[in-house]
Amino acid sequence: MKRYKWYVVGTTLILTALLFSACRKDNGPRTTPIYTEYTYPASIKASFPKPKQKEEKDKEEKDKDKKEEVKGLPNLDFNIDNRAMRVWNKIPLPYQSKFDSLDLTIAVTSEAVVKIINETTQKVTVYASNRRAQRIDATGGKLKLTVEIEKKPTLTYDLRILTYGYDPDKFTWTKESASLPIAAVDAKVLKYQNRIFWVASLSDGSSKLYEYELTNSKFPEVEGADIPAQLLPSSIVTDGKKQVWAISKDQKLYSSKDLKTWQAHDLGSVKVSQMIGEATTIDGKSNLLVIGHKEGSNLYQTYTITSSGAEPQGVLPKGFPVKEAYVYSYSQxxxxxxxxxxxxxxxxxxxxxxxxxxxxxxxxxxPYQKEEKVLPNSGGLFLQTGKEAELFVIGGLYGEANQPSSEIKRSSDKGITWIALPNQTTVGGDLLPRHSASGIALGSDKALNIYLLGGIINGAPSQEIWHGHLDTTGGIINSFN
Incomplete structure (x- = not known):
């Protein structure tokens, strides 16, 4: 007789027991476990009821209903201050948002009795911790949240649903009465050694260095600056040692420690088409990266710049931008x-x-931006603000015909998604389509200021100066301030 090993028999018995257990007819609802670790709210999230679909009769086809989906409000994640006893959504709701209810989810011990009191309507809702979300009256956006646990003091929080009282996407652009000192075909504004400079090149390939005084739009020229011919100011990057690097139109590499005097670097037969900048790898090593190719070859590679020249680091992916790309760099x-x-x-x-x-x-x-191209081909002014992950792009060349644009786009997620900002107000003129502009963004949120300098307009370099800012008169609705 064949003997079965003990673990085969054991496994069979366990599976049989599980099968009979699953088939029991008296399997009732399981008791929700009690979580006692969150005597304070650990997290609070909310979503808004999904909007109903509007149904309209198609005028041409009366027998068919036409459904239009109404866009809903974004989900909310809340900050919790257990000292000041305040709760508020991290990102305010969009300008002119309307709501009267929301679905609240709170991570708190199920031993607690949680109540939400609407300060406007005085309606009280008892939060059921065994539910995924609790529908509450959110009219007015000012609420009280209480947490009662037996033999513990009652906790009372002020909960606010913040909403923009102004349009954070609507800038007022004022054309300055002052003009740029020269009509630059290529330029860059950079903060260097606690000062702001404007490096600009003329159509003949010569360049000038100016200090930029934003408050009065003055550009005193820096004396003694000897900038190499054909240098591309837009290519300038700064490394961790405060040394600046740039390339020229004929794809040579230069560096400077003061923006005034520059040193050429012999890279042999390697031509540099794109500055990348400094990159620290996972082993802690710092590398200065460029994109280039050997003279006479169309094989582009990443190169690291060393004291002895340029070392190739591998072939680039198909479709890779080898010049005029915007380099977005951050530490992680x-x-x-x-x-x-x-x-x-x-x-x-x-x-x-x-x-x-x-x-x-x-x-x-x-893995994103697979669909229609949303960014300019080249020539867009990309700006980082003082807010983490926020980027702007102004103007640039779009489409197969490389047409200049006056469009302004913003990203709040490091460039993963972009939204156009169509409703801009201009004072002193029209913000015309342009490419190859320079500029700088200072501050963030309500204190954000954008300075837009020059650019190529109607085929010629401009000397315009524009200042963009938000009209924040409406403030943040329901703010604690």
Whole structure:
């Protein structure tokens, strides 16, 4: 007789027991476990009831209903201050948002009795911790939240639903009466050694260095500046040692420690088409990266710049932008993350995708922006604000015909998604389509100021200066301030 091993028999018995247990007819609802670790609210989230669909009769086809989906309000995540006993949503609701109820989810011990009192209507809702979300009366956006636990003091929080009282996407752009000192074909504004400079090149390839005084729009020229011919100011990057690097129109590499005197670097047969900048890899090593190719070759690669020249680091992905791309760089857990937006391929056609590296020297294609190209081919002014992950892009060349645009777009997630800002107010003139402008963004949120300098307008370099700011008169509705 064949003997079965003990673990085979044991497994069979366990599976049989589970099968009979699952088939019991008296299996009733399980008791919700009691979570006692959250005597304070650990997290509070909310969502708004989904809008109903509007049904309209199609005038041409009366037998068919036409449904239009109404866009809902975004979900909310709340800050909780257990000292001041205040709760408020991290990101205010959009301007002119309307609501009267929301679905609240609170992480708190199920031993607690939680009540939400609407300060406007005085309606009281008892929160049921065994439900996924509790519908509450949110009229007015000012609420009280109480947490009662036996033998413990009652906790009372002021809960506010913040809403923009102004349009955070609507800037007022004022054309300054002053003008730029020269009509630059390529330029860059950069903060360097606690000062703001404007480096600008003329059509003949010569460049000038100015200090930029934002408060009065003055540009005193820096004496003694000897900038190499054909240098591209827009390519300038700064490394961790406060040394600046740039390339020239003929793809040579230069560096400077004061923006006034520059040193050429011999890279042999390597031509540099795109500055990337400094990148710290996962092993803690710092590398100065450029994109380039050997003279006479169309094989572009990433190169690291060393004291002895340029070392290749591998072939680039197909469709990679080898010039005129915007380099978005930030530190993440001690390593450098870099994403490239816009730019031109080796065949001078626009790159339709974006590429990134993080912790290594190898590039990969980002998993987003797969659909219609939303960013300019080249020539857009990309600006980082004082708010983490926020980017703007102004103007640039779009479409197959490379048409200049006056469009302004914003990203709040490091360039993953972009929204157009169509409702801009201008004072002193029209904000005309342009490309290759320079500028700077200072501050964030209500204190955000954007300075837009020059650019190519109607085929010629402009000397215009524009200042963009938000009209924040309406403030934040329901703010504690």
């Amino acid at each position: 857990d001690g390593i450098t993350a870099i994403t490239l937006y816009s730019g031109l391929r080796f065949d001078n056609k626009p790159s339709t995708k974006s590429y990134f590296l993080s912790g290594s020297l190898q590039w990969g294609e980002t």
